[in-house]
Amino acid sequence: MTGSVFATEMGRDWLGDDLPPDEINIIRDGQNYGWPFCFGKRIIDEDFRGTVRFAPPDSACDRTEPSAIDLPAHSAPLGLSFIPEEGWPEEYWHDLLVAYHGSWNRSAPTGYKIARFKFDGAGNFESQEDFISGWLVPGGALGRPVDIMTEPGGVMYVSDDKAGVIYRIFYRPDMDI
Structure with a gap:
């Protein structure tokens, strides 16, 4: 970018x-x-x-x-990756994804998600939004994202050290995102 x-x-x-x-x-x-x-x-x-x-x-x-x-304090940002052009709509190109591993000592837990950081054409930060969430549930966490990797074709992989899995993520035009 x-x-x-x-x-x-x-x-x-x-x-x-x-x-x-x-x-x-x-x-x-x-x-x-x-x-x-x-x-x-x-x-x-x-x-x-x-x-x-x-x-x-x-x-x-x-x-x-x-x-x-x-x-946010204690969100524990770990891995990051930019969304590639290939395989994703133009509105996502070159936005930054950050894995928030999640807090461990905050009174109200935070993190436990993948955040999307939007940038303008010159590379200036514009806004942040949740890209993937749902790991934090009442009473605990189902998972804790660690890192994000991309490969040709726009496929992304997210590692999760709590659930012990690697998620495969890709854009499907027939799905509403």
């Missing part, structure tokens, strides 16, 4: 249900993405301020690369 390298980043635990955000970063040569001292859009992690031997000064977060996209 843009020739850029995209990566997911999980924030640390024990800052509450909503902090720090998990992230999608666009990797650029020589950049510092802040972890573990800074998160999200250059926010300092107060737990590191003055308590860690090698903690950087507060102004160090100003020199880090901010997250490209903030994700």
Whole structure:
């Protein structure tokens, strides 16, 4: 799509249900993405301020690369893949899919799905929506997606380490999606 390298980043635990955000970063040569001292859009992690031997000064977060996209805290983003042109309608081409493995210590569970990130023709992020969900059910989870792979023809595979399966996903024009 843009020739850029995209990566997911999980924030640390024990800052509450909503902090720090998990992230999608666009990797650029020589950049510092802040972890573990800074998160999200250059926010300092107060737990590191003055308590860690090698903690950087507060102004160090100003020199880090901010997250490209903030994700819900504890959603545990792992694998990602872009939707290929082959086998999918044009409205899906080059959108990013991210496997949310799911939270383990949040009061209201989050994640447990594949999220779709829509981009415009120039590669700018526009919106996020659920692409595949249903793993999180009352009282637990049926599965936890881990990674997404694509192959020629537009077939995608999603691994699930809770159910111990690999799902095969493809577009069918005769199905309403």
